[in-house]
Amino acid sequence: MKKNKILSGAKSIGMLTNQSAYGWKGDYHFKTIQKEFGLKKLFLPEHGLFAELQDQVSGSGLLYDLGDTEVLNLYGDTEESLTPTEDVLSDLDTFIIDIRDVGARYYTFLTTALYAMQAADRLSKKGKSKPKILVSNAKNPAGPRVEGSPLEKKFSSFVGVEGTLHRHGLSAPGLLEYYKDHFNLNLEFYRIDLYPKKSSEFLWVPPSPNIPAQTTCFVYTGLCLLEGTNLSEGRGTTRPFETFGAPYINDLDKALLEKLEEKQKGVFRLRPLKFIPTFHKHSGKVCGGYQILLDKPKKFHSLLFGLHLIRTLREFYPNQFEFLQGPYEFRSDLPAIQLLVGDHFLLEYLDGSRSYSEIKDYLEDTEKKWKKVTKNYD
Template structure:
């Protein structure tokens, strides 16, 4: 802690954080930082400081009384709000990033962090005083397992940085240091990994966003987030988002469907048939047939492969009812949500029936191996 005190004492600090940064001295970390060192500016990601807002909802209406700390919203009404201006860093010499990631590239917190770091880089290159970056690291709740393929440049968006696979297997500090080197960003970088105690204890889980209510959600999110690009409910509006899914047209009593979905990873997970009525979001107030994913071997479950197999199977079982959503998604309207989320022509071809499951599995295995090699130096 002496090194941390030396870095932060007397600093003019701006902090990107939310309620997931909790536990140091049994309080929210932004409060501890403000009391110990002072806090000039607080940058807020999607969902707000206390994860009050649902996905894709502007935070411009939120307000907090933090005394003399200025609050800057990084998820507003327009795409321009995602990237902080160089002027927003005026008066700062330290950017502190302290926020929990859930291990998937679609999860927007570390994209907001990257945009903030790119602004730090621009500010430093302008000359004058330099800004350093400090990251409070924490374990990746989804573990070090890698799933997926690198996002292709043409599918770049707020839910996908080019070159990053669907489930990256890095800690927050590891991925941000990778970004620093990959994009040639100019600042001093420091990370500290002892600010969280018992980070994997499910009884001490603090939801980083409204629909990651449980530690177990992180193990299915990389694959089930693909449902955001379809007319299937990914469980928003229920107590187990991403661990449950369904639709009014889905027959939960169809044993052939259940066995088809379970077959490629048989023995790793089970599907529990259920009925659900989402209270909001897709199919709100409607009875949906569906399933809950019960993980028997969480470390062996390949969420992305299951998600891809799920979409292709339901498209085959329900060719009239199943559909991909159209319209704007995370500020892009030129491509569909499913294209932005999958972000890979080979895998999109699999969804269209142009590849077999085995081909997709072999393709992903190769891409995952390459990513592990590429990021070996960044594994904390």
């Protein structure tokens, strides 16, 4: 079904989006929808409409004047704020999801979309009117490469949907259609074309403040694990996730560099450096660390690198390296590293009770199984 046919018949449209949905008819997509079809409600994910907010910062204070369009924030001060209420959706006949994912399950935008779809499904189960779900053809900027293992139920959270791999390899509509089928959601689901089939990597709008370039997406799956440690993942620099380190790291230690680079030779290299984060971890302090440079981005296994990085730094700096404790994305019962890794077998590797070859073989198996499960989705 053509997008214009669906949209032209819509009388009450809601839309989940942010600044990453840009370029259709030369404007932000929400503005085009508002102008041409009318937009009753605009739903915001984490970071706000224009990616103004840093990670884990509530958007409840954001205010936008969009005329008659009501703006609803889906990343507020409580876990309940993450899901739109059934009442909020009940007066909509169409719900558009038009937002960029970066290919990793920790990235919260498509989890927000899933929560909205589940709320619409609950309306259906109660015999109430539910909106049609329209998902734009936003492609996966990290490409089709798959990495990781299914998230175990125990570790399910806003940064991890149960059963999903660390790097899923699907487009936004592909993953959401998989969720629809996997969770048996009774929804009318349509894909709509708002983006050209081919687009230049230079036409990049950051979906959130710490994904400044498309290259960030190739390293994010592995380097995001550093959020569960006292290592800086580069927030507060101009190349977050591509730059990482800590005040206690000796970037001149050749033995450390050789150890970090010993896996996946010829695929990446590390450039030793020093940096000073302007905010977040180690703000204002000189950190020793590295910039990761990818020689072969499509062959780089980011998750394996991230796991190897953490285990190596634990071994080199046993008295300084720490896993962070405390609340993380609305869960306080488990440390962040467990929520992010989400797999006992991989956590055992970080603790030193599994070998690199064991987890490499394990991931090859789980990745093959995921590809079979998702072969009809893209």
